[in-house]
Amino acid sequence: MHYVSAKGCRLYYQSxxxxxxxxLIHGLGSDHRMWxxxxxxxxxxxxxxxxxxxxxxxxxxxxxxxxxxxxxKDLARLLDGLKIKRACLCGVxxxxxxxxxxxxxxxxxxxxxxxxxxxxxVHFPDVLGSWLQVPVLRIxxxxxxxxxxxxxxxKKRWRxxxxxxxxxxxxxxxxxxxxxxxxxxxMHLTDRLTAVQCPTLVLVGSRWPMxxxxxxxxxxxxxxxxxxxxxxxxxxxxLTNVEEFNRAVLSFLERHLGxxxx
Numbered sequence: 001m002h003y004v005s006a007k008g009c010r011l012y013y014q015s016x017x018x019x020x021x022x023x024l025i026h027g028l029g030s031d032h033r034m035w036x037x038x039x040x041x042x043x044x045x046x047x048x049x050x051x052x053x054x055x056x057x058x059x060x061x062x063x064x065x066x067x068x069x070x071x072x073k074d075l076a077r078l079l080d081g082l083k084i085k086r087a088c089l090c091g092v093x094x095x096x097x098x099x100x101x102x103x104x105x106x107x108x109x110x111x112x113x114x115x116x117x118x119x120x121x122v123h124f125p126d127v128l129g130s131w132l133q134v135p136v137l138r139i140x141x142x143x144x145x146x147x148x149x150x151x152x153x154x155k156k157r158w159r160x161x162x163x164x165x166x167x168x169x170x171x172x173x174x175x176x177x178x179x180x181x182x183x184x185x186x187m188h189l190t191d192r193l194t195a196v197q198c199p200t201l202v203l204v205g206s207r208w209p210m211x212x213x214x215x216x217x218x219x220x221x222x223x224x225x226x227x228x229x230x231x232x233x234x235x236x237x238x239l240t241n242v243e244e245f246n247r248a249v250l251s252f253l254e255r256h257l258g259x260x261x262x
Contacts, residue, residue, distance in 0.1 A: 003058075004081030011078050012058035013051035017043025020111070020257050021087035023075070024050040025095030027236050028184075029137075029177045030168045031057030034092075037160065037242045038249075045250065049087070051078055053098060055176030062176045068187050072102040079109065088257065090114040090249060092236045094180070100189050100218075103196045112256055113196065113222075114249055116203040117235035119214035120189040120221065137178040145169045153240075157232075161239035193221035199256040200225035203248055205233030205240060226252070 096118025
């Protein structure tokens with residue numbers, strides 16, 4: 001088991017490959033295993049670190065009063081424990097929010113940023129659905145939650161996403177995930193994204209217009225960022241169109257970093 005411990009928190013991680021550090025940050029309710037289709041192709045060129053955010057997988061729980069800046073601080077402690085000064089971050093959905101906050105809080109430590117199917121603010125009426133998720137996540141039996149998620153991902157089109165998100169729904173930690181859902185419902189990072197100076201790629205699946213709207217907000221806020229729409233994909237693009245997602249990420253990193261150690 002691989003853990004980094006700091007100030008009462010244990011973060012579980014897996015590490016693969018060699019080269020520039022590339023941290024993969026999973027979506028809400030999932031864990032590091034959602035990145036399984038990316039491990040081998042990314043590790044062929046980079047030092048890949050996939051970890052369980054607090055409240056997920058094998059990592060510590062979410063304490064009362066936890067803030068978005070604490071999620072960024074956890075990642076900084078993980079990098080400290082691995083003796084990594086700077087890293088590229090690739091986050092999907094909730095993981096993209098963590099990556100945004102880290103780039104704001106620790107700009108010197110963020111070498112490049114890849115934000116997939118994520119948002120920096122939530123508009124009305126979208127926010128109503130987001131807040132309704134909080135009690136649902138707390139009280140809905142996990143088998144029912146898994147069935148609801150499965151219906152959103154047709155087996156023939158998005159089998160990988162269906163299987164992975166169903167698995168995580170059955171093993172999720174309801175109180176922790178609900179607390180984090182409430183946390184990100186209140187956040188507004190857009191105005192602070194203008195300070196992000198590292199190379200940034202904003203990715204979004206083509207099948208969810210609402211997320212395309214939020215991707216454009218991020219793209220417009222981050223100077224010199226790139227926006228790319230992944231065809232035939234939705235949140236999470238790393239699982240709904242693996243080939244195109246991997247190609248986009250690796251092409252971006254190759255253009256900005258190459259494949260040699262920092």
